[in-house]
Amino acid sequence: MAAGVPAAPVRRRWWPALPQTGVADRLRRLGKLELVAIGAFLVLTVFLALVPLLVPSSETAEVGKALSAPSAAHWMGIDEQSRDVFSRVLLGMRTSWFSAFVVIASGILIGGTIGLIAGMTGGWVDHVLMRLTDVFLAMPGPLLVLAVVSALGPSLQHTLIAVAIVWWPFYARIVRGEVKAIASRSHVEAARMGGASRWRVAFKHVVPGTFGAVLVTASLDIGALLLTLAGLSFLGLGSPPPAAELGAMSSRGLSYLFTSWWVPVFPALGVFVLAFVGNLAGDAVRDIVEG
Numbered sequence: 102m103a104a105g106v107p108a109a110p111v112r113r114r115w116w117p118a119l120p121q122t123g124v125a126d127r128l129r130r131l132g133k134l135e136l137v138a139i140g141a142f143l144v145l146t147v148f149l150a151l152v153p154l155l156v157p158s159s160e161t162a163e164v165g166k167a168l169s170a171p172s173a174a175h176w177m178g179i180d181e182q183s184r185d186v187f188s189r190v191l192l193g194m195r196t197s198w199f200s201a202f203v204v205i206a207s208g209i210l211i212g213g214t215i216g217l218i219a220g221m222t223g224g225w226v227d228h229v230l231m232r233l234t235d236v237f238l239a240m241p242g243p244l245l246v247l248a249v250v251s252a253l254g255p256s257l258q259h260t261l262i263a264v265a266i267v268w269w270p271f272y273a274r275i276v277r278g279e280v281k282a283i284a285s286r287s288h289v290e291a292a293r294m295g296g297a298s299r300w301r302v303a304f305k306h307v308v309p310g311t312f313g314a315v316l317v318t319a320s321l322d323i324g325a326l327l328l329t330l331a332g333l334s335f336l337g338l339g340s341p342p343p344a345a346e347l348g349a350m351s352s353r354g355l356s357y358l359f360t361s362w363w364v365p366v367f368p369a370l371g372v373f374v375l376a377f378v379g380n381l382a383g384d385a386v387r388d389i390v391e392g
Contacts, residue, residue, distance in 0.1 A: 135385035142382035145375075149195040156188040160345040168361040178363035180354065182343070186363060190371045192345040198375055200261055201326040205319045207265040212272025213315065219273070220280025221303045231277065234270045242267040250338045257340040260333050264326070275318055279311040313390045320386035323379035331372045347371045 334348030
């Protein structure tokens with residue numbers, strides 16, 4: 102530094118510097134699209150959680166003349182039973198969104214547990230659990246869902262149970278493969294040689310390593326699950342009327358498609374918005390974890 106030249110002032114930060122590697126570094130490299138996708142996912146989740154406090158009317162309240170067109174008072178019009186379509190669409194979006202979360206959580210819990218036991222135990226236990234998983238994977242998913250719902254009776258709870266039965270084998274396969282790969286690494290072998298028990302090794306060294314693959318799979322499943330649940334509801338396998346479910350609302354409104362188009366179209370747009378945001382967020386999470 103030349104004599105007489107004052108040193109540049111050090112700019113102090115009022116927040117801690119993030120590490121330069123790992124997920125934090127990947128977050129810095131994300132493009133605007135990924136940030137917007139994750140932001141939209143979080144905003145939509147919070148908004149839908151608050152929907153019961155924000156909608157102008159309940160899902161069964163009669164608010165005006167039946168089949169009235171969209172207006173300033175009723176943004177999405179009024180359906181054939183004099184109910185506000187806007188309120189029912191938002192409530193239906195809330196039900197579909199959090200129903201997808203329930204199915205994913207159950208798939209991770211059931212499939213993840215089976216995959217962890219199979220991967221860590223090996224031998225005949227691994228063989229039996231994976232053959233059981235193969236049996237569920239070999240069954241045609243839609244037919245199995247229809248059979249379960251037909252046996253239990255049509256309702257949202259029974260539909261979620263049926264879809265969860267179909268969904269867990271994918272997570273079992275993914276977790277089992279990750280556990281097998283991680284269990285052969287040097288730090289896991291070192292923990293075993295140090296005297297750690299099998300399940301201490303599993304929960305301390307192996308399970309954390311599976312989070313990335315499970316998170317990516319779960320985030321990418323949201324869009325597919327939303328469409329699956331909407332399709333089952335469209336077929337009449339969801340909650341019975343007058344519950345606000347997007348697929349059922351579109352199905353019951355099809356007869357008004359050419360006379361009162363807003364009755365079936367706006368619920369279908371609700372499904373599109375949910376699936377679109379879910380797929381974008383899933384791609385962004387995959388970029389973070391795998392990028």
